[in-house]
Amino acid sequence: MSLEPEDEVIICRCEEVSLKEILEAIAEGARTVNEVKMRTRAGMGLCQGKTCRRLVSQILAQQTGQPMGEIMPATFRPPVRPVPIGVLATGDDEG
Amino acid sequence: MLPDVVVIGGGIVGCSCAYYLAREGVRVCLVEKGNLASGTSRAGQSHIVLWEEPDINLQLEKASRLLYEALAEELPFDIEYRRTGSLALVENAGDWEPFERTVHSLQARGLDCQLLTSTDLCRLEPNLAPDLAGGAYFPEDAQVNPILTTLALAQAAKNMGAEIRPFTEVTGIELSAERKVTAVDTTTGRIPTAIVVNAAGVWSAAIGTMVGLEIPVIPRRGHIIVTEPVPDNLINCKIILAAGYMQTLGATSGVAMSANIQQTHSGNLLLGSSRDFGGFDRTVRPEVIRAQLARNLRFLPALANIHVIRTYAGLRPYSPDLVPIISEGDGVKGFYIATGHEGAGITMAPITGKLISEMITSKAPTVPLEPLSLRRFSHRQEEDRLG
Numbered sequence: 425m426s427l428e429p430e431d432e433v434i435i436c437r438c439e440e441v442s443l444k445e446i447l448e449a450i451a452e453g454a455r456t457v458n459e460v461k462m463r464t465r466a467g468m469g470l471c472q473g474k475t476c477r478r479l480v481s482q483i484l485a486q487q488t489g490q491p492m493g494e495i496m497p498a499t500f501r502p503p504v505r506p507v508p509i510g511v512l513a514t515g516d517d518e519g
Numbered sequence: 520m521l522p523d524v525v526v527i528g529g530g531i532v533g534c535s536c537a538y539y540l541a542r543e544g545v546r547v548c549l550v551e552k553g554n555l556a557s558g559t560s561r562a563g564q565s566h567i568v569l570w571e572e573p574d575i576n577l578q579l580e581k582a583s584r585l586l587y588e589a590l591a592e593e594l595p596f597d598i599e600y601r602r603t604g605s606l607a608l609v610e611n612a613g614d615w616e617p618f619e620r621t622v623h624s625l626q627a628r629g630l631d632c633q634l635l636t637s638t639d640l641c642r643l644e645p646n647l648a649p650d651l652a653g654g655a656y657f658p659e660d661a662q663v664n665p666i667l668t669t670l671a672l673a674q675a676a677k678n679m680g681a682e683i684r685p686f687t688e689v690t691g692i693e694l695s696a697e698r699k700v701t702a703v704d705t706t707t708g709r710i711p712t713a714i715v716v717n718a719a720g721v722w723s724a725a726i727g728t729m730v731g732l733e734i735p736v737i738p739r740r741g742h743i744i745v746t747e748p749v750p751d752n753l754i755n756c757k758i759i760l761a762a763g764y765m766q767t768l769g770a771t772s773g774v775a776m777s778a779n780i781q782q783t784h785s786g787n788l789l790l791g792s793s794r795d796f797g798g799f800d801r802t803v804r805p806e807v808i809r810a811q812l813a814r815n816l817r818f819l820p821a822l823a824n825i826h827v828i829r830t831y832a833g834l835r836p837y838s839p840d841l842v843p844i845i846s847e848g849d850g851v852k853g854f855y856i857a858t859g860h861e862g863a864g865i866t867m868a869p870i871t872g873k874l875i876s877e878m879i880t881s882k883a884p885t886v887p888l889e890p891l892s893l894r895r896f897s898h899r900q901e902e903d904r905l906g
Contacts, residue, residue: 439785452674459554462561462666465785470747472828501829502803506747510823513812 435483436476438469446480450487456496457481470506473498524714524879525550525703527689527726530560531665532857532864533718534672535872540716541679543880548712549673549681550705552688552722556669559720559864562801562833564743564781564789566605566758567661567866570625570632571765575842575890577628579867582885584661586869594671595678598663599784605660605758606635606644608778608818609652618762622655632657644755646821654762662757664784665865672872689719692729692854700730700853714853716875720836721799723858730851734844735896736859738834740800742793742807744815745829746822748786753821757782760792761818767794768841768861774807778814780822788825790815792862794835803832835861843867845874845891855879856893 431443441464449463457473457480460466466480467473473480481495503512524540526533529551537549551557567587569580591600609618622634635654640647643656673683684707691704692715702711717726717734727734760779767775779791793811808830816822838844838859848854855878857871870886877884889895 456554458557462556463670468785470826470828501831502805502808503827503830506826506828508823509746509812509816509825509827512827513809513816513823515809 435479436464436466436469436473438471438475439465439467441466441476443483446483447487450484455484455488457484457498458496460484461498467498472501523547523712524716525710525712526716526718527703528718528720528723529553529555529669529673529683529685530558530718530720530864531556531669531672531868532720532860532871533716534669534676535868536716536718536857536875537676537681537683537872538672539872539876540879541676541681543876545876545879547676547681548710549676549683550687550689550703550710551683551685554685555673555683556666559833559835560669561666562743562831563665563741563835563862563865564779564791565662565664565783565865566760566781567663568605568863569659569866570630570657571863572621573842574628575886576863577625577630578886579843579870580863581630581659582873583867583870584659586873587661587663590668590672590869593675594668595674596667596671598668598671600661600663601757601784602659602661603757604656604658605760606654606656606756607760607762607764608640608647608654609762610817612652614762615652618655630657631659644759646753646819647759648818648820651818656756660758662781662783663865668865668868689726689729692726694730694851698851700851714855714879716855716857716879717848718857720858720864721834723836723856727848727856730848730854732848732851732854732893734856734858734893736836736838736844737796738799739837739861740795740797740832741791741835741862742803742811742830742832744790744808744812744827745831746788746790747826747828749782749788749825751786754780754782754819759818761814764792767792770794772796774810776807776810776814778818780815780819787828788822790822796837799834801832801834803830836864837861839896843871843891844893845871845888846893847878849894
């Protein structure tokens with residue numbers, strides 16, 4: 425598969441970030457998943473990158489020639505899934 | 520090719536220094552040990568605040584906000600700057616009088632702000648708790664995306680010829696026998712230079728040690744909670760904070776906490792604010808998150824059904840008097856310092872960069888420099904000893 429900058433395929437579904445935008449971020453110098461995120465919002469939506477971070481790593485690997493294993497992964501932050509504030513603040517989720 | 524100035528630190532303050540220096544035609548090389556905006560600059564909220572005490576902070580903030588107006592036009596991409604105004608809330612009737620005095624004092628010093636009764640609040644923000652004592656509106660306050668601002672400042676500096684070197688850690692600073700800066704040693708090579716700007720934020724004390732200067736800046740942790748995007752009418756004013764926020768900054772032990780609700784350009788809420796000292800530990804503490812959410816719920820009960828999607832903790836460069844250090848390094852020629860902004864680094868980054876460029880190019884400073892000097896701490900130690 426070769427990636428073309430005009431590709432409009434959506435990579436991050438939560439934030440509707442296209443392949444084209446990811447490729448532009450890499451062209452501007454992004455080399456890690458977090459740098460792509462800071463420039464495009466890919467991975468900043470409701471699922472926090474569960475769907476797209478691996479895809480972004482693959483695109484980075486393909487574009488920069490680095491092996492997948494050497495692409496710095498995105499940071500994972502709690503909570504792992506969305507939790508209502510009313511629940512989290514009172515600690516009811518631990519019951 | 521010799522750079523004229525080496526800036527250490529690729530956060531918003533370092534990038535601002537690089538930008539304002541490059542604009543003056545100075546050749547700049549900026550070194551950053553990780554990515555740009557990978558530390559404090561990406562770990563805060565979005566508020567450009569104009570009403571911090573003491574008076575020197577107020578002056579810096581007013582000057583900086585004006586520079587943001589210009590930056591929003593000058594920078595190569597959108598930094599999401601908007602003049603939103605901010606709303607400060609007083610929870611209890613007992614706290615009203617001191618707050619009223621503060622607002623009057625700010626007004627007397629020329630800041631545009633107005634007191635609001637509890638009835639005013641209910642009308643302006645129907646989703647707030649109905650039993651608050653009152654508040655104040657600060658129409659000059661604004662909002663910005665700190666990460667995009669950092670990247671845009673760096674890009675603009677680069678467009679004017681600056682060199683930006685990420686993943687380059689400083690390992691030493693070379694001085695001549697007369698204690699003049701001669702070079703910066705880094706993990707990607709030695710850079711000969713006569714001038715260094717230490718904009719390393721929470722790491723600035725370690726850079727100071729390299730030239731024998733004691734910079735009294737330590738890391739102070741702050742937690743932030745990110746929610747899913749919320750409807751635009753949940754809060755009408757995009758920055759709402761408890762008036763107690765300023766007291767939070769003054770606390771020196773335990774976990775200080777205050778409500779601080781900001782809706783970003785993308786619709787998500789950023790919920791602050793807490794402060795505690797835990798060295799360089801950036802771990803999120805669940806008990807702090809819970810307590811912080813409870814504080815925010817107290818002021819905005821409508822938060823209960825909104826989902827948290829992410830939490831993070833970042834480190835603020837704390838200086839003992841909550842005033843930044845924008846200064847020459849006494850006794851080390853060619854060494855400049857821009858650090859210690861605590862939670863106001865985003866607000867004060869533009870004026871900090873401008874002041875540093877004015878110092879280096881021998882121009883009259885926009886804001887008086889004496890209250891910002893590193894020297895003030897040695898005077899203080901002297902007074903403590905004599906007192």
